[in-house]
Amino acid sequence: MNKFFTQIFVFFILLGLSVTTAAVELPNESKKHLPVYIEADEIKGYPQQEVEAIGKAKLQRGDQLISAEHMKYFPATDDAVIEGKVHVEREKDVLEGTHLRLNLKSITGELGQPNYSLKEGGGRGSGSLFLFEGEDHYRLIKGSYTTCPVGNNDWFIRADDLEIDHEQQVGTARHASVLFKDVPILYVPWMNFSYSGKRKSGFLAPVMGNTARSGVEVSLPFYWNIAPNYDATITPRAMSKRGIMLENEFRYMGQTLAGQAIFDVLPDDWITDKTRYGLSLTHAQYLGKGWSGNLDYNLVSDRDFFRDLGVNVGLTSRTNLLQQMSTSYNSHLGRKGAINFTALVQSFQTLQDPRALITPPYKRLPQFSLTASQRNIYGFDFDLTSIWTNFYFESQRLPDGQTLSLADGMRMVLFPSVSVPLQTSFGYIKPRISLHHTRYNLNEPVSESGDTNITRTVPLFSLDTGVVFERDMMFRKENFVQTLEPRIYYLYVPFRNQDGRIFPNFESAEMDFSFAQIFTENRFSGHDRINDANEITFALTSRLIESATGDERLRIAAGQRIRFADRNVVLSTQQTTSDKSDFIAAISGRITPSITTDTSIQLDQSELRTEKIRTGVSYHPEPGKVFNIGYRYTRGIPGLVQTNPFFLPPGVGLEQVDASTQWPFLKNWQGMASVNYSLKDEKLLAGLIGIEYNSCCWSLRMVLNRFITATERTSTAFFVQLELNGLMRIGNNPIRVLRQGIPGYTRTSEQ
Numbered sequence: 017m018n019k020f021f022t023q024i025f026v027f028f029i030l031l032g033l034s035v036t037t038a039a040v041e042l043p044n045e046s047k048k049h050l051p052v053y054i055e056a057d058e059i060k061g062y063p064q065q066e067v068e069a070i071g072k073a074k075l076q077r078g079d080q081l082i083s084a085e086h087m088k089y090f091p092a093t094d095d096a097v098i099e100g101k102v103h104v105e106r107e108k109d110v111l112e113g114t115h116l117r118l119n120l121k122s123i124t125g126e127l128g129q130p131n132y133s134l135k136e137g138g139g140r141g142s143g144s145l146f147l148f149e150g151e152d153h154y155r156l157i158k159g160s161y162t163t164c165p166v167g168n169n170d171w172f173i174r175a176d177d178l179e180i181d182h183e184q185q186v187g188t189a190r191h192a193s194v195l196f197k198d199v200p201i202l203y204v205p206w207m208n209f210s211y212s213g214k215r216k217s218g219f220l221a222p223v224m225g226n227t228a229r230s231g232v233e234v235s236l237p238f239y240w241n242i243a244p245n246y247d248a249t250i251t252p253r254a255m256s257k258r259g260i261m262l263e264n265e266f267r268y269m270g271q272t273l274a275g276q277a278i279f280d281v282l283p284d285d286w287i288t289d290k291t292r293y294g295l296s297l298t299h300a301q302y303l304g305k306g307w308s309g310n311l312d313y314n315l316v317s318d319r320d321f322f323r324d325l326g327v328n329v330g331l332t333s334r335t336n337l338l339q340q341m342s343t344s345y346n347s348h349l350g351r352k353g354a355i356n357f358t359a360l361v362q363s364f365q366t367l368q369d370p371r372a373l374i375t376p377p378y379k380r381l382p383q384f385s386l387t388a389s390q391r392n393i394y395g396f397d398f399d400l401t402s403i404w405t406n407f408y409f410e411s412q413r414l415p416d417g418q419t420l421s422l423a424d425g426m427r428m429v430l431f432p433s434v435s436v437p438l439q440t441s442f443g444y445i446k447p448r449i450s451l452h453h454t455r456y457n458l459n460e461p462v463s464e465s466g467d468t469n470i471t472r473t474v475p476l477f478s479l480d481t482g483v484v485f486e487r488d489m490m491f492r493k494e495n496f497v498q499t500l501e502p503r504i505y506y507l508y509v510p511f512r513n514q515d516g517r518i519f520p521n522f523e524s525a526e527m528d529f530s531f532a533q534i535f536t537e538n539r540f541s542g543h544d545r546i547n548d549a550n551e552i553t554f555a556l557t558s559r560l561i562e563s564a565t566g567d568e569r570l571r572i573a574a575g576q577r578i579r580f581a582d583r584n585v586v587l588s589t590q591q592t593t594s595d596k597s598d599f600i601a602a603i604s605g606r607i608t609p610s611i612t613t614d615t616s617i618q619l620d621q622s623e624l625r626t627e628k629i630r631t632g633v634s635y636h637p638e639p640g641k642v643f644n645i646g647y648r649y650t651r652g653i654p655g656l657v658q659t660n661p662f663f664l665p666p667g668v669g670l671e672q673v674d675a676s677t678q679w680p681f682l683k684n685w686q687g688m689a690s691v692n693y694s695l696k697d698e699k700l701l702a703g704l705i706g707i708e709y710n711s712c713c714w715s716l717r718m719v720l721n722r723f724i725t726a727t728e729r730t731s732t733a734f735f736v737q738l739e740l741n742g743l744m745r746i747g748n749n750p751i752r753v754l755r756q757g758i759p760g761y762t763r764t765s766e767q
Contacts, residue, residue, distance in 0.1 A: 291317070450475070523541070579598075
């Protein structure tokens, strides 16, 4: 009887192990590991020794799921053995292969004929053997890697040994070739890449290009990820015409500081037989208790450094390199006030073009400034600006052998003001009284009969008033708030003689006439010239504001300035003034969701002529489609002659037109072009043309850029770049040139 019951008991045990979709949980003796779950059509074996799963078998441990038609699991050793097609899905990747041997405890083993897909970064590949080497580490023998979708192998890495480190999210390939369209384009004995886009140390893709002044170029950048807040890039740059240049960039950032150091050096330039270098240091730091410090220092070995070695107009057109160090203090001044103190030393390195010389800026050695403000003191607002500067001018050698020397010395400015802002919800009136006092202590007089100690005191009075009207409206089924804002601005400044034969000019220049400038007290920048004025400005502005978002869609403005007396303070004897009025109109914003404009025009009604036109229209229906056109015109003073090669006198006219576009023309193809042309000189100032092809996992760009670097000197650069998405960019990068030349340019490969 006992034997019978024993047989019945064994029968039900075996029946339970053989029914469809059977499942069993196997306890794991180690508390450090998760339990193993097995599910299959049929499960048999011994739970503590060997478990065999047959038919739609699944083994799960934590986030790891192994699927196959037939598998064996050995609880004693924590080994899983599968002969046949296997599918492994984990948190960070998906694997497939022909057979699997894996220790679930140590995550070691191998997968035959593997195919893998990384969930981070979208990389995938295959190989002859897949070796598990611990948690988040594995290696492929004769493996490949690409970010192209399944079925597309336009590019891939083929390596004898390919290591994937999920912990660092990097791949390391040994004896690797990069193939594009099945053609090897790069071989490296060792390469390291980040498949997630995170920063990592290692060599970056080589950069290749060609310029007219440097010849064929090849650069091999090395990126050093020193710490999360420190990094450096070291780039040897080989140029067929000039030799090997070493470019170095170091960046850092902290809680209270940030900065960048760039140092490029070209030993023994093959053309000039001189060592050439460029240095740029920037540093900003908060020192605590309202104090901060800044450093911006730039230096190059010679005036042609950027023209010969730069590859875009943003570098080659640099004329004055700033060299400045400053410290500032900012704090509250009572409950409704603020105070700022700044001390700085400032100099410039001027890169002269011998055919178009300019006057170098004065050095400030040093300058101290103090500004303070108090608001609503019994209804009054008080402001104070005070500046003491020691201006220094270094004598310049003229091409004819003569020396240019300008007067320099010390200048003190005291500029207090008081205003009474009277404001309601619909309008305001703001009278303001100021007193501008300037004292000079020059090292030598401006002229032979001049004085070295000069003072000037100028009172200023202005009255600013405006009203805002609003109404709700609908335009093209959109709700807007339309405003109507009339404004009147009166300015009176008495005349004070500021003839250039008596008063020096350290920093003043006439500001460009614009809609914002007509509401300022002084049409000159700086403090060396204070305009005389007896004029009134009438302005009318209308804005369309989106009701839903509060964003300004469009602004139309017009202003009329009426002068009651001629202006007497000018910068050039050729300038002429009139008591007639000036008119300016402007429109800016989005005319339609795809069309934007920024246009202004200035008219001289005394002569019934156009003084200035600034217009630009952009059509941008979607990313990758943009067309821009612009026109700039400034009427020059008739008969104006530039007698001194160091000075560009006010009133020099210009007439320029520019156009640029990025537009698709075939499937996956797009063209880029831009032109900046001087109608006055009949000369091309800058031109760009290029094409770009964007596939699902790579892009190819070819760009030709030509621009003027100096008078009668041009530079031509040709860019070719192959971008393998998620891996590297091979060639010379034209993106900065394209963004500079084509406003609104979009990298469609990132869309």
